[in-house]
Amino acid sequence: MTIKILAISGGLRAASSNTALLRAAQQLAPEGVEIEIYEGLRDLPYFDEDLEGDVPAAVTALRERVAAADGVLIASPEYNYSIPGGLKNLLDWLSRPYGESVLTDKSIAIMGASGSPFGTVRAQNHLRDVFHQVDAKVVSKPEVYVGANYTRFDEQGNLADETSRNLIAGLIAALVVQIQRNALIGASA
Template structure:
């Protein structure tokens, strides 16, 4: 039985998204000690509005915050739009980062990946996420990095990840996330 619960978020709303296919591949190829739950509520999150960020925040926001809090770690697969992360993903993470002193992202172990049909992958988008997670003090996995370039050559027409090297790198990244979760727990336990 898996001991660690991972919430996987695709930063894309597109039905045939390579990044949504990547979170499904993470669920399929995860090491046996990880249970991957796919978050599918990104479309339901309203634009961030400080006036709505109260005890009675929108239900979709409260659900996202709860699910992040209950997860041991996050796996985020992001496309790259205009050298950065998609607005819907940034918006969701802005909501999750509030309230600043009690954010569901504070100290949360996170693994980042991305897939794109281009030759450059999602390098800049992943860098933007890493920078954002500095503010929330999330514990981002540094290595291995997973930027799936020319994604149309690594996924089949049904959205299945078929490239063995990419599957192996994905498993290594997920394994590193499991290690980061255990290390973060050990540090927290030692501080008690």
């Protein structure tokens, strides 16, 4: 059985190092694990409770993709010590309607790259707070904070740093374990 992971980048730039992290994750995924990168972040309207009665098609499609995935992998930059606005907007849409979030009990892994020597530690902590609110199952380790991102990628935008690649491979392995654990708990319930 193939494990399906939906990967979401919080970076909108064409040359986003966070999207590049997701491409590296695709390369590092073990056999039996399929990682698909979501490319619709720009298409989402701003979250607005007035739209909840007539949910926009882009939001419905995203919710369906998250619900169908066994797990979610997020790579996020850090802006002003926090989560980028586009990613927060996406998470707000996924958290609704209240009590019916497609993120509840979903296995989630988080990583990120930035130019800061601290990587994306603050943004990832804020993401953990969001996922705590919706009762998602977040992988706690390994933590993947790719700092000084401008030194970690080659000229084609590929992740060349072996330490970062090893951490991402470990994160994917931990996400797979979390997915399998959730499946066992769900089967016994």
